[in-house]
Amino acid sequence: MNQDTSSQAEAADQKGGGDLFNTAAGWVLFAAGLGLGLSILSGKYFHGDKPERPEKLGYVIEGAVEESAGPAEMSMAEALNKMPAAELIAAGEKAFSKCQSCHTIDQGGANGVGPNLYGTMGKAVASHPGFAYSAELKALGGTWDWEKMNLWLKNPKAYVAGTKMSFAGLSKIEDRAAIAMYLNSKGSNLPVPSFAADAAAGGEAAAVEGEAEATAAAEAGTDPAAASQ
Numbered sequence: 001m002n003q004d005t006s007s008q009a010e011a012a013d014q015k016g017g018g019d020l021f022n023t024a025a026g027w028v029l030f031a032a033g034l035g036l037g038l039s040i041l042s043g044k045y046f047h048g049d050k051p052e053r054p055e056k057l058g059y060v061i062e063g064a065v066e067e068s069a070g071p072a073e074m075s076m077a078e079a080l081n082k083m084p085a086a087e088l089i090a091a092g093e094k095a096f097s098k099c100q101s102c103h104t105i106d107q108g109g110a111n112g113v114g115p116n117l118y119g120t121m122g123k124a125v126a127s128h129p130g131f132a133y134s135a136e137l138k139a140l141g142g143t144w145d146w147e148k149m150n151l152w153l154k155n156p157k158a159y160v161a162g163t164k165m166s167f168a169g170l171s172k173i174e175d176r177a178a179i180a181m182y183l184n185s186k187g188s189n190l191p192v193p194s195f196a197a198d199a200a201a202g203g204e205a206a207a208v209e210g211e212a213e214a215t216a217a218a219e220a221g222t223d224p225a226a227a228s229q
Contacts (some may be wrong), residue, residue: 076150077195079177085192092182095175102167105186114165119187120144121180136162146193149180 001072012208080088096105102113115131123150125140138158142148153176155169161216170176184190 019040073173075195076146076173076177076180077193079145079173080181080192081195082174082177085181088178088181089185091174092178092185095170095179096182099167099179102165107187111130117183117186121146121149121188123186123188129197133161134162134164136160137164146180146190149183153179170190 025166037149074082082088083091099105099117100115103115103117104110104112105117107118109118110130111131115128115133117128120128124143126138140160144152150173153170154173156163156165156167158169181192184192
């Protein structure tokens with residue numbers, strides 16, 4: 001009896017120890033799972049897993065530039081003067097291959113999906129005879145100058161909502177300038193706007209220098225005009 005009782009006690013102790021270990025292990029696993037679940041939920045709720053910019057900024061710093069903002073696009077005048085006119089026209093003729101499925105460009109050419117484009121630059125918008133333009137393009141008015149053509153070639157539907165033109169547009173201003181120059185060589189002769197990068201840079205430098213002189217004179221309590229004499 002004593003031996004049996006002792007064996008039973010040992011078995012009970014082993015079982016109790018095993019149950020205690022299993023219980024502790026279960027609580028540890030439960031706590032780990034709970035922590036992981038709360039972490040996932042907080043990440044989804046507070047967008048911790050996607051640190052995107054909030055829809056509404058709490059405080060905007062004036063003059064700060066967004067990291068995603070790329071370099072400013074050059075002006076149409078700069079793009080038109082970036083290379084010799086003959087080279088730009090040749091580049092425009094090559095780029096115009098994207099337009100030939102809808103347009104002809106030679107004098108007397110027939111209208112197709114789009115109107116014949118001979119003599120377009122400097123011509124009134126939506127005025128080529130025999131083509132049924134959309135009411136929205138007719139309402140645009142004006143003439144096809146360099147900037148109007150630039151905006152049109154960039155994204156026709158964004159520029160004139162409701163236009164029949166299905167062309168998605170040209171993202172590079174160099175391509176738009178080349179095609180506009182090629183169009184201008186076909187029955188048009190609009191003057192090309194000048195662009196002098198050196199003159200523009202010099203004017204900006206002079207303005208900065210003048211501002212610095214005025215600031216220094218103000219701090220010294222003198223008249224800038226008198227100080228320069």
